Amino acid sequence: MTSIISARGVSKHFASQQVLHDIDLEVRSGEILGLLGPSGAGKSTLVKQFAGLEVPSSGQNVVMGHKMPSLHVMQQIGYMAQADALYSELTAKENLDFFAALYKLSKKQRRRRIAEVLAIVNLQEHANKLVSSYSGGMKRRLSLAAALLHEPELLILDEPTVGIDPVLRKQIWQTFHDLKQAGKTIIVTTHVMDEAEKCDRLGMIRDGKLIALGTPNALLQQTETASIEEAFLAYGGA
Numbered sequence: 001m002t003s004i005i006s007a008r009g010v011s012k013h014f015a016s017q018q019v020l021h022d023i024d025l026e027v028r029s030g031e032i033l034g035l036l037g038p039s040g041a042g043k044s045t046l047v048k049q050f051a052g053l054e055v056p057s058s059g060q061n062v063v064m065g066h067k068m069p070s071l072h073v074m075q076q077i078g079y080m081a082q083a084d085a086l087y088s089e090l091t092a093k094e095n096l097d098f099f100a101a102l103y104k105l106s107k108k109q110r111r112r113r114i115a116e117v118l119a120i121v122n123l124q125e126h127a128n129k130l131v132s133s134y135s136g137g138m139k140r141r142l143s144l145a146a147a148l149l150h151e152p153e154l155l156i157l158d159e160p161t162v163g164i165d166p167v168l169r170k171q172i173w174q175t176f177h178d179l180k181q182a183g184k185t186i187i188v189t190t191h192v193m194d195e196a197e198k199c200d201r202l203g204m205i206r207d208g209k210l211i212a213l214g215t216p217n218a219l220l221q222q223t224e225t226a227s228i229e230e231a232f233l234a235y236g237g238a
């Protein structure tokens with residue numbers, strides 16, 4: 001399988017703090033890769049680099065054959081940040097219209113895609129409400145919808161299901177699997193163990209280091225543990 005992302009010797013310092021240590025990682029085209037690790041482990045810093053929003057202090061990230069940051073590649077990525085970047089004084093539909101314009105979708109495409117992504121995240125009935133009236137989970141779903149608008153090949157989702165109830169979380173994971181079936185590649189950061197199990201492969205990150213990488217099953221077998229949580233601990237992810 002071909003790689004869509006190659007991180008090669010990626011390190012990152014913020015002032016004297018080193019938050020990423022020599023990360024080597026290949027993300028395979030068409031997979032759902034989970035990045036699991038505790039708060040502050042460096043997950044967001046790494047995926048921001050993949051999305052072209054941060055640069056490494058040393059090493060490099062090659063995405064779709066281009067060294068990041070590349071504007072051309074960034075247009076083919078759907079990135080959902082950890083903090084929702086939405087306009088609360090606008091409605092959901094107006095927000096999506098704004099992002100669709102940024103992605104330069106034609107008027108016709110815009111109308112079609114906005115309806116489609118609203119359906120995917122199950123917000124059709126709330127499309128004309130102000131985002132200021134939205135719950136945290138609704139805002140997450142709208143952010144996901146915005147990341148899907150331009151039908152990107154690669155989705156980079158930073159804790160996409162935070163604040164979302166289990167029923168809807170299940171639906172959203174179904175959406176991820178549907179997108180995968182359609183050939184998309186998805187990177188998801190999480191610290192929820194049961195989500196980690198739903199990924200094709202899992203990278204475990206602690207203190208800026210990739211301490212393990214493999215299918216959830218392989219990680220369980222290697223550590224002779226019965227849960228991802230125990231496996232994480234066995235790899236030294238205290």
Ligand SMILES: Nc1ncnc2c1ncn2[C@@H]1O[C@H](COP(=O)(O)OP(=O)(O)OP(=O)(O)O)[C@@H](O)[C@H]1O
Nearest residue numbers: 014019037038039040041042043044045046082191
């Ligand atoms: N722009 C920045 N300037 C300084 N320090 C930063 C910056 N961005 C991140 N950090 C630090 O880098 C470390 C890793 O942060 P990061 O957000 O990547 O972790 P994370 O694994 O995504 O955690 P969380 O799940 O809480 O977001 C933290 O100690 C954080 O304070």
